[in-house]
Amino acid sequence: xxxxxxPEKLLSVFKGAPVELKCNYSYSGxxxxxxxxxxxxxRLQLLLRHISRESIKGFTADLNKGETSFHxxxxxxxxxxxxxxxxxxxxxxxxxxxxxxxxxxxxxxxL
Amino acid sequence: xxxxxxxxxxLIKTRGQQVTLRCSSQSGHNTVSWYQQALGxxxxxIFQYYREEENxxxxxxxxxxxxxxxxxSSELNVNALxxxxxxxYLCASSLTGVDTEAFFGQxxxxxxx
Numbered sequence: 001x002x003x004x005x006x007p008e009k010l011l012s013v014f015k016g017a018p019v020e021l022k023c024n025y026s027y028s029g030x031x032x033x034x035x036x037x038x039x040x041x042x043r044l045q046l047l048l049r050h051i052s053r054e055s056i057k058g059f060t061a062d063l064n065k066g067e068t069s070f071h072x073x074x075x076x077x078x079x080x081x082x083x084x085x086x087x088x089x090x091x092x093x094x095x096x097x098x099x100x101x102x103x104x105x106x107x108x109x110x111l
Numbered sequence: 112x113x114x115x116x117x118x119x120x121x122l123i124k125t126r127g128q129q130v131t132l133r134c135s136s137q138s139g140h141n142t143v144s145w146y147q148q149a150l151g152x153x154x155x156x157i158f159q160y161y162r163e164e165e166n167x168x169x170x171x172x173x174x175x176x177x178x179x180x181x182x183x184s185s186e187l188n189v190n191a192l193x194x195x196x197x198x199x200y201l202c203a204s205s206l207t208g209v210d211t212e213a214f215f216g217q218x219x220x221x222x223x224x
Contacts, residue, residue, distance in 0.1 A: 099146075103152055
């Protein structure tokens with residue numbers, strides 16, 4: 001069975017401080033991993049996916065298969081980063097991705 | 112290009128009733144997935160439709176059923192509603208592929224009383 005664990009429900013940091021949102025997964029094959037974000041009053045949207053290996057809005061995430069982790073990092077938090085962040089995993093079955101989500105981490109960036 | 116739209120936005124039903132939720136996929140997307148998001152939880156995969164056929168199902172009972180139409184729009188039907196079915200129901204459309212981006216609708220908030 002596949003599982004995604006986000007241990008922190010709430011993470012509060014000051015503006016300009018580094019951010020790390022933790023995500024660990026359990027999956028028997030080679031997973032595809034994503035970070036989705038939900039800003040206030042907006043719909044859930046993709047932030048980044050590990051296969052793209054890109055930085056979006058200053059965020060990066062590296063897949064560590066040894067530690068089964070996919071932590072989301074940003075060196076300097078901005079006020080507009082305040083949002084709900086979900087780590088998600090997609091299995092290898094055919095068709096579009098079928099996502100298993102973590103419980104989410106609420107990031108609050110304080111001035 | 113139009114985004115994913117869901118209707119209605121809010122709904123109140125009585126225990127034991129049946130409900131139908133609707134979703135219009137993003138233009139060009141052939142796959143639609145439905146998720147249930149209980150309060151304080153992440154979205155949980157219900158099932159997926161690809162080219163009008165069910166293409167995977169999560170841990171939900173048969174009273175949760177769905178349809179996908181030739182224009183790729185979709186319905187989620189829930190029979191014999193229970194209080195625990197109260198949640199936000201999200202529809203997501205995508206192209207085929209496990210690494211593709213899922214585009215989410217704004218959700219339908221279902222309250223069962």
